[in-house]
Amino acid sequence: MSERINARLSKPLAEFVDRMVGETGLYETPSEYVRDLIRRDMERRDGQFVQHAILAGYRDLAAGRVFASSGDFKADMAALDRKEADGWQ
Numbered sequence: 001m002s003e004r005i006n007a008r009l010s011k012p013l014a015e016f017v018d019r020m021v022g023e024t025g026l027y028e029t030p031s032e033y034v035r036d037l038i039r040r041d042m043e044r045r046d047g048q049f050v051q052h053a054i055l056a057g058y059r060d061l062a063a064g065r066v067f068a069s070s071g072d073f074k075a076d077m078a079a080l081d082r083k084e085a086d087g088w089q
Contacts, residue, residue, distance in 0.1 A: 005034075 009017065020026055020033050027033040060066065065088065069076050 017030050017033060018025075021028070021030050025033075027036065067076075067079065067083070070079075
C-alpha cells in the first residue's frame with residue numbers, strides 16, 4: 001500500500017532539500033530523501049526501545065529482581081508473572 005504525503009516547507013528547509021537532491025546531492029528525488037529520513041527515525045526509535053529495555057534489566061538486577069532461568073522462555077515468563085502477581089518488586 002502506498003500513501004501520498006504533501007508537505008509545505010519553509011524556504012530554508014526547501015533550499016536544504018534542494019541541496020540534498022539532484023546531481024550534487026545524496027538523493028535522486030525529494031521522496032527518496034524523505035523515505036530515508038523516516039527509515040532512520042524508525043531505526044533510532046527502535047534503538048531507543050531496546051536501550052530502555054536493557055536499562056530496565058540493569059535496574060532489576062541492581063534491585064535484586066533476578067531469578068535463575070530454566071532455559072524454557074515460556075516457563076520463565078510464567079514464573080515471572082507469578083512472582084509479580086505475588087508482589088515481587
